[in-house]
Amino acid sequence: MSLQINAVILAGGMARRMGGNDKGLVDLNGQPMIKHAIDRIKPQVKEILINANRNHSSYAEFGYPVVSDEDSGYLGPLAGMITAMAQTNADYLLVVPCDCPLLPTDLVSRMLSQLESHDADLAVASDGKREQPVVMLLKPSLRDSMKAFLDGGERKIDFWYAKHNCVVTDFSDQPNAFVNVNTPEQKQQLSEAIAK
Template sequence: MVDGVILAGGMARRMGGNDKGLVELAGKPMIAHAIDRISPQVTQVLINANRNQDSYAEFGYQVFNDNESGYLGPLAGMVTALAKTQADYVMVVPCDCPLLPTDLFIRLHAALVAQQAELAVASDGEREQPVVLLLTPKLLTSMQAFLDAGNRKIDDWYAAHRYAVAEFSDQPDAFVNVNTPEQKQRLAQAIAR
């Protein structure tokens, strides 16, 4: 069983404070693009959102907020997801990556197994994508301790573990994310082409 967790819990400062998952791109909210990409790959989709929960619930999936208050970053959403799940694996993606690979789970899982790792991280061929991960619930204790110690950088957390890198250099645009209105405009033009 695989839970797909879409992180939409941030403050989106660079997007003028607009809730990024609900910002429209190419005719639909950004989170809808992420849902379309990952829902065929997972047993169930869960949405981590700290505001506009009613709007997110309209997509028909379970919505949950961070257990810890104060917008502590993606780790807070992941910790909450790991504490909730009954799945064997949790695949985490951000809400602002509308072109996620349609074979994301298969390749993350293959890398994790082949490299006998505790978790797998996606790479676009040039750099790792720290919020595109495949995790197991047994990592909850380690992640919670890291967060409790005041740490926030997810790549610092996973660097302390045996992690695999799944290579997606054949899909260079898969992890293009939208942080600003200008990036949104450029991506909308690219999708239209």
């Protein structure tokens, strides 16, 4: 029996540093930022969900189900993950942000390999210098634990996963894989890097 791995792309934030523009829909080299992320992960998973709290019709045009946070109030990435975990029956859920257009094309295979070899509950990506808490592969059964953490007023993802059997997957051979876009300046730099 082959494992089913689904993905959620987190596009539910306020994007304050992008002037409030919906980051997933910001144009990067001719296509919306989220389209770059979709293209990277689509071959690696069975199904994709998009977590968005505004512009639903725009996100729906990509052809995937769009889900809003169960808890209103822009509570951060954890809220989007909790919502997605409730919507999937997959063995594992890949979580990625909408503003990482250079995600590894071997993201799932490497994280899954480490997860299984360490019998872990979740794998978190690292660029070799620091962990990337919103890039992870996890068991949807962790939802109750994550919801209790969020309901307790906590927000920091790394505090949550430190409580679990977590393995860090090193992608230092792809140091730019997790470059994300938070400001118009970063968008310009990334646009130039992709165009090269």
